Amino acid sequence: MAPQDKNTPPPLPEPLRVAVADSHTHLDMQDSSVEEALAKAASVGVTTVVQVGCDLAGSRWAAETAAAHDSVHATVALHPNEAPRIVLGDPDGWSRQGAREPGGDSALDEALAEIDRLAALPQVRGVGETGLDYFRTGPEGMAAQEASFRAHIEIAKRHDKALVIHDREAHDDVLRILREEGAPDRVVFHCYSGDAEMAKICAAAGYFMSFAGNVTFKNAQHLRDALAVAPPELVLVETDAPFLTPAPYRGRANAPYLIPVTLRAMAEVASVTEDAMATAVAANTARAFGY
Template identity: 75%
Template sequence: MSSSATPHSTATGAAKARAAQTPPPPPAPLAHPVADSHTHLDMQEPSVADALAAAAAVNVTTVIQVGCDLERSRWAAETAAAWDPVWAAVALHPNEAPRLAAEGGRALLDEALDGIAELAALPQVLAVGETGLDYFRTGPEGVEAQHHSFRAHIEMAKRLDKALVIHDREAHADVLRILAEEGAPERTVFHCYSGDAEMARTCAEAGYFMSFAGNVTFKNAQPLRDALAVAPPELLLVETDAPFLTPAPYRGRPNAPYLIPLTLRAMAETKGMTEEALARHIAANTARAFDY
């Protein structure tokens, strides 16, 4: 123990650490069942059975399990085949493409893309994603691989008639440009929407779905709430991106599909809608976006 530490301060720190890992209590059930449009059950602590039971108890009755590389995408497809409430989305995450290209060049990246295409053709796989661009974690040296991968996923989604689920981090202009150049699939979803109100209007004009996550509840997220305010109810989805982005007041603790009601209720307040009205929109929108 350092000279500055005391038994009391050490115990307090340990208690805070335990609290940070404690799952939040379940919220009251929603007035109408909805789907978690984007989650990562493979990265969460509970078993799939426990996660789905906890979600169903608060009226979150469907989840879209999202793969981020070939192995996790295979797991997503297998889990969706095994569990009725689960559907799958498969892809190489934007940060996975440069890693593969650096490891084995374009040939290794294209081999992985071929594997994703095989999975995407399965009936329980409703979407190609999360794909897109991420300029936050990948620098200029990875841009070419990201662009190549994104364009390949767009083509794949259109060829297989699947939804396209987009990861867009600090790359708004290029994401929108590439979608326009390639021609967006009929059903395109901006996962964990991160643009401003002007971009929300652009997405609405194009008919893109906008999925909001727990970060819309954060105190510093007014630009997100401004975007939500102008987004049409007919194009809104809700997601956890669990185990990440746990909504307030539990930011920093483990996220899971059963916490969807916290985000949806905050969204309804921003939209000036009742919880049930927004939930009904979101339920219909998710089914339309993923065609289930």
């Protein structure tokens, strides 16, 4: 792909015949307005999106946006890299607001209390993305991540909301903490990153696995192997836009309207028709987020 192409939005894919949802997106990080993004997505059969919060400001925005748009549902949380940032003042955390002074555990408690308040709102359908990220946060931040993750699990259970998990290079500990705390009724592994063996563990526990555009990447055979063994009733599709744009558009900005590209690739991996995959993920997403 020529470098200049990276600034050109990918073309609209052929519309899906069966409408689906983007189970995980970040409209607040995309260049278009919410209205433009939703209209473009709807034009290709992506009629619902789940807007995901990653910090306090983003979670408030997600809740407000979902309240204003019937086709948007919200989740609220402190991203795993945001928790140590709050406690330690870590400049390498999730937020792009620049370095901040350490706040300590009391600041984390205050932030979690606000997430708890937002989670009670009817338009908020999930608590997340929360979990563990050992790629970006080092050992000094792991205690804050774990404390935050455990608190989010409790919030999700108390409000009967889906738990949306960010799991980056932390599979064993994420699964362990879910066992120790007792998982909510509905758990979604966003941007599923495990292998086929982990998919079997998730399936046995009834956890949803949401696949993103990276399932199309050449170096992601482990994701395709996982999808091939994942039960059809536990599979979701997402963009994680503006990240993880599916091939052949990798390197350009992602957006909900590109869901059909990923879904068609998933159908091929799972050896089912496009309509069958779309029907399954549409029903699964509604069940996962309770709408």
